[in-house]
Amino acid sequence: MQHAKPLPSLFAQRYHGWKATTHADNAAWYRRLANEGQRPKAMVIACCDSRVHVTSIFGADSGEFFIHRNIANLVPPYEPDGAQHGTSAAIEFAVTALKVPHLMIVGHSKCGGVQGCLDMCSGKAPALEETSSFVGRWMDLLRPGYERVKDTFPEDQQAPALEKEAVLVSLENLMTFPFVREAVEARTLSLHGLWTEIGEGDLEYYDSIERRFLPV
Amino acid sequence: MQHAKPLPSLFAQRYHGWKATTHADNAAWYRRLANEGQRPKAMVIACCDSRVHVTSIFGADSGEFFIHRNIANLVPPYEPDGAQHGTSAAIEFAVTALKVPHLMIVGHSKCGGVQGCLDMCSGKAPALEETSSFVGRWMDLLRPGYERVKDTFPEDQQAPALEKEAVLVSLENLMTFPFVREAVEARTLSLHGLWTEIGEGDLEYYDSIERRFLPV
Amino acid sequence: MQHAKPLPSLFAQRYHGWKATTHADNAAWYRRLANEGQRPKAMVIACCDSRVHVTSIFGADSGEFFIHRNIANLVPPYEPDGAQHGTSAAIEFAVTALKVPHLMIVGHSKCGGVQGCLDMCSGKAPALEETSSFVGRWMDLLRPGYERVKDTFPEDQQAPALEKEAVLVSLENLMTFPFVREAVEARTLSLHGLWTEIGEGDLEYYDSIERRFLPV
Amino acid sequence: MQHAKPLPSLFAQRYHGWKATTHADNAAWYRRLANEGQRPKAMVIACCDSRVHVTSIFGADSGEFFIHRNIANLVPPYEPDGAQHGTSAAIEFAVTALKVPHLMIVGHSKCGGVQGCLDMCSGKAPALEETSSFVGRWMDLLRPGYERVKDTFPEDQQAPALEKEAVLVSLENLMTFPFVREAVEARTLSLHGLWTEIGEGDLEYYDSIERRFLPV
Numbered sequence: 001m002q003h004a005k006p007l008p009s010l011f012a013q014r015y016h017g018w019k020a021t022t023h024a025d026n027a028a029w030y031r032r033l034a035n036e037g038q039r040p041k042a043m044v045i046a047c048c049d050s051r052v053h054v055t056s057i058f059g060a061d062s063g064e065f066f067i068h069r070n071i072a073n074l075v076p077p078y079e080p081d082g083a084q085h086g087t088s089a090a091i092e093f094a095v096t097a098l099k100v101p102h103l104m105i106v107g108h109s110k111c112g113g114v115q116g117c118l119d120m121c122s123g124k125a126p127a128l129e130e131t132s133s134f135v136g137r138w139m140d141l142l143r144p145g146y147e148r149v150k151d152t153f154p155e156d157q158q159a160p161a162l163e164k165e166a167v168l169v170s171l172e173n174l175m176t177f178p179f180v181r182e183a184v185e186a187r188t189l190s191l192h193g194l195w196t197e198i199g200e201g202d203l204e205y206y207d208s209i210e211r212r213f214l215p216v
Numbered sequence: 217m218q219h220a221k222p223l224p225s226l227f228a229q230r231y232h233g234w235k236a237t238t239h240a241d242n243a244a245w246y247r248r249l250a251n252e253g254q255r256p257k258a259m260v261i262a263c264c265d266s267r268v269h270v271t272s273i274f275g276a277d278s279g280e281f282f283i284h285r286n287i288a289n290l291v292p293p294y295e296p297d298g299a300q301h302g303t304s305a306a307i308e309f310a311v312t313a314l315k316v317p318h319l320m321i322v323g324h325s326k327c328g329g330v331q332g333c334l335d336m337c338s339g340k341a342p343a344l345e346e347t348s349s350f351v352g353r354w355m356d357l358l359r360p361g362y363e364r365v366k367d368t369f370p371e372d373q374q375a376p377a378l379e380k381e382a383v384l385v386s387l388e389n390l391m392t393f394p395f396v397r398e399a400v401e402a403r404t405l406s407l408h409g410l411w412t413e414i415g416e417g418d419l420e421y422y423d424s425i426e427r428r429f430l431p432v
Numbered sequence: 433m434q435h436a437k438p439l440p441s442l443f444a445q446r447y448h449g450w451k452a453t454t455h456a457d458n459a460a461w462y463r464r465l466a467n468e469g470q471r472p473k474a475m476v477i478a479c480c481d482s483r484v485h486v487t488s489i490f491g492a493d494s495g496e497f498f499i500h501r502n503i504a505n506l507v508p509p510y511e512p513d514g515a516q517h518g519t520s521a522a523i524e525f526a527v528t529a530l531k532v533p534h535l536m537i538v539g540h541s542k543c544g545g546v547q548g549c550l551d552m553c554s555g556k557a558p559a560l561e562e563t564s565s566f567v568g569r570w571m572d573l574l575r576p577g578y579e580r581v582k583d584t585f586p587e588d589q590q591a592p593a594l595e596k597e598a599v600l601v602s603l604e605n606l607m608t609f610p611f612v613r614e615a616v617e618a619r620t621l622s623l624h625g626l627w628t629e630i631g632e633g634d635l636e637y638y639d640s641i642e643r644r645f646l647p648v
Numbered sequence: 649m650q651h652a653k654p655l656p657s658l659f660a661q662r663y664h665g666w667k668a669t670t671h672a673d674n675a676a677w678y679r680r681l682a683n684e685g686q687r688p689k690a691m692v693i694a695c696c697d698s699r700v701h702v703t704s705i706f707g708a709d710s711g712e713f714f715i716h717r718n719i720a721n722l723v724p725p726y727e728p729d730g731a732q733h734g735t736s737a738a739i740e741f742a743v744t745a746l747k748v749p750h751l752m753i754v755g756h757s758k759c760g761g762v763q764g765c766l767d768m769c770s771g772k773a774p775a776l777e778e779t780s781s782f783v784g785r786w787m788d789l790l791r792p793g794y795e796r797v798k799d800t801f802p803e804d805q806q807a808p809a810l811e812k813e814a815v816l817v818s819l820e821n822l823m824t825f826p827f828v829r830e831a832v833e834a835r836t837l838s839l840h841g842l843w844t845e846i847g848e849g850d851l852e853y854y855d856s857i858e859r860r861f862l863p864v
Contacts, residue, residue, distance in 0.1 A: 004387055004424045005406040008318065008457045010493045011258075012432050014275035015419055017491065017665020020672070022272060023417035033267050034326055034415030040266040042227075048306050050256040050282045051249050055271060056238060059230035066266045069285045070302040071309055080348040086286040086302045089329075089354035090264050093287055097328065097351075102224060110250055112313065132296040135313075138305035171220055190221040199250030201239035203231055208220045216228050241656045244533030244620045245473060255471070257461060257493075275491060275665065277473075277658045317460030404460045436819055436856045437838040440750060443690075444864050446707035447851055454704060455849035465699050466758055466847030472698040474659075480738050482688040482714045483681050487703060488670060491662035498698045501717045502734040503741055512780040518718040518734045521786035522696050525719055529760065529783075534656065542682055544745065564728035567745075570737035603652055622653040631682030633671035635663055640652045648660050 033063045040066040042102035043094035047073045051198045052108045066094050072113030073105055074141045075170035078177045095189060096179050107167040107195040113139060114163045121146040145169045164213055167193040249279045256282040258318035259310040263289045267414045268324045282310050288329030289321055290357045291386035294393045312395050323383040323411040329355060330379045337362040361385045380429055383409040465495045472498040474534035475526040479505045483630045484540045498526050504545030505537055506573045507602035510609045528611050539599040539627040545571060546595045553578040577601045596645055599625040681711045688714040690750035691742040695721045699846045700756045714742050720761030721753055722789045723818035726825045743837060744827050755815040755843040761787060762811045769794040793817045812861055815841040
């Protein structure tokens with residue numbers, strides 16, 4: 001790989017600072033984690049967005065969260081077709097090998113992926129409709145959510161509504177995975193739907209009795 | 217979604233602590249990030265492994281890193297076939313919409329996904345060969361790396377060697393994406409290959425002149 | 433300007449080294465900062481002293497800190513009299529145009545400006561009392577701090593006490609600027625008082641509940 | 649000061665990293681600097697702009713540069729009127745007390761202060777003309793530069809031309825200070841005019857023979 005560049009010095013400096021403080025203070029614990037293997041408390045599926053910082057929000061230490069991050073925190077339906085499904089592989093590993101007790105889907109406000117889906121489905125972003133658009137094809141997963149939102153909310157409320165639908169669609173798709181359904185029914189796994197407002201730092205969870213998101 | 221449960225109280229408590237401290241101390245900055253949009257310095261592609269904590273290692277604040285995490289930090293080759301490629305969608309968004317100046321692939325020691333690939337390719341894990349195995353099919357991406365490692369390293373050194381190959385395979389595949397290649401050639405994007413030893417907290421980068429990993 | 437000389441070769445050499453390494457490694461990011469404008473996380477007001485290196489202490493990258501440095505890190509009171517107030521102009525630009533979320537006053541040990549103020553106010557430096565002394569007139573800003581220190585601390589502790597008073601006087605004067613007060617009250621700006629011991633590298637912050645400086 | 653807040657945790661973490669690495673590696677030197685006093689190689693007058701990073705550009709260590717930063721790197725003319733001139737105090741301290749051998753004025757591209765001056769002088773920014781505008785009154789210092797630029801350059805080249813005039817006006821005003829003129833004439837102080845293009849990282853110096861800026 002002739003194109004790889006060294007680490008920029010700013011990141012190198014910060015790394016050395018981390019090594020001399022956080023790592024030095026916790027070296028014994030990190031060595032145990034390395035030697036004995038991870039045993040995370042939860043799998044988290046969150047968006048790639050740089051403003052969503054799940055380890056910070058939940059005060060998670062090294063070893064606590066098995067984290068998959070993709071555009072708009074989406075889970076595709078179960079499709080064992082031999083294709084390369086990165087999200088499904090991560091869920092399979094977390095649930096069948098690591099046997100995580102919790103799986104949290106974390107959506108968020110101002111999500112660029114969800115906005116793209118809204119634009120695409122409402123005809124405002126024809127480029128996203130093209131076969132070659134990876135973002136467009138990925139956001140196809142959220143079309144069922146758009147169908148539920150488009151006639152229910154006025155236009156200016158559709159984005160946050162669709163962000164929450166992204167969490168619900170993912171929770172629904174999770175249950176189509178046999179190993180997820182089995183673990184949920186055996187009560188060895190519980191699922192959680194969350195949405196965070198990134199400016200104010202608010203956090204809501206999906207309440208399956210009230211059938212809506214409520215403040216944590 | 218009748219299966220979703222409320223947030224476990226441990227996480228809820230930590231969240232309220234974060235809101236009252238870190239968020240309160242930085243509320244004005246978080247609001248600006250929310251209103252004005254993200255402008256991350258780098259995209260990071262790292263493993264889901266709970267012991268890999270890239271924001272901590274690099275002292276990254278909210279808004280600095282656009283992060284995609286999947287099993288074994290892999291990038292598939294460019295395949296604009298209309299299928300749902302989560303990793304490719306994340307890269308496309310980061311490079312074409314956010315125009316990140318740096319893209320770092322971060323591999324790590326004791327990687328369960330890489331170990332699975334090693335077991336599968338050496339005939340020790342037939343279950344991973346099945347069509348229905350999401351982890352197995354995902355790790356197929358690393359088979360070219362296994363071919364380069366199997367006759368070069370003694371068996372007990374193959375796992376770390378393959379972990380580093382996972383970084384190189386991803387860097388190679390990145391360059392098959394036209395928009396990545398263009399940005400690299402226009403010098404608006406630089407690629408970086410990194411590998412961290414999670415017990416000792418060591419960090420190595422791929423040096424493209426020496427053609428091997430060297431300590432940062 | 434016939435008196436200007438070329439850059440000394442030592443600095444020219446270092447500059448070329450920086451251009452070939454740090455700039456080359458971050459060129460895409462620097463270009464974006466140039467084209468899209470700065471969005472700093474904080475304004476820092478620090479002393480000109482060569483031993484105070486705030487970007488280093490806080491690991492700040494290009495683009496992160498809007499920095500004003502003057503003798504003894506002082507902020508004058510709000511005086512919209514049409515005179516040329518460099519410090520007030522910098523604060524006005526940072527708060528009203530850049531809308532920085534944090535403003536940090538950073539004092540330090542062994543401050544020559546503060547020592548001059550102490551000498552002047554205790555009658556040991558008559559030259560500083562002269563109208564034509566720019567340093568003396570600038571340090572007049574700290575006379576209210578000297579009044580609080582002179583009878584409270586023994587002579588050998590007055591210098592560090594007055595260095596910390598310089599931070600507090602500046603914080604007080606900041607609040608006399610209407611646009612600072614409004615931003616603080618609207619919670620879009622937070623103020624921080626810091627003092628660093630330059631030999632040991634210790635850092636203290638002013639705790640407004642305990643009403644004294646405490647280690648960070 | 650009831651309004652002061654603690655240091656945000658991100659900066660506190662980075663500080664602790666710096667203390668454990670950069671400071672620990674140089675503690676003996678920092679202690680000597682603290683005990684024996686600073687002896688800087690140069691005074692630098694640069695802009696507050698977060699994208700101008702003079703210690704980085706010149707590879708300056710702690711103790712090397714006595715730095716004054718204000719909006720648009722301006723030096724007012726000598727006016728010993730008893731008013732509080734922060735810039736003049738910094739120059740007086742550097743030249744008469746520290747006896748720095750070099751004094752560098754560092755201008756830069758995309759300067760918001762210079763752009764404000766251009767807008768104000770060409771009638772596009774009436775708010776900056778008000779008595780109460782600290783930025784406007786500060787930028788009055790650059791009006792002589794505008795007079796030289798306005799009829800000489802087409803409109804789209806006036807901003808960089810005025811940025812360079814800001815360096816020249818400052819060099820001219822420096823020579824109105826008796827202690828600066830004496831030191832220059834005694835050859836114990838040399839003055840340097842520099843301008844950096846912040847995107848490309850280019851650096852130019854004012855050549856007093858060719859009477860224009862040339863690449864370093």
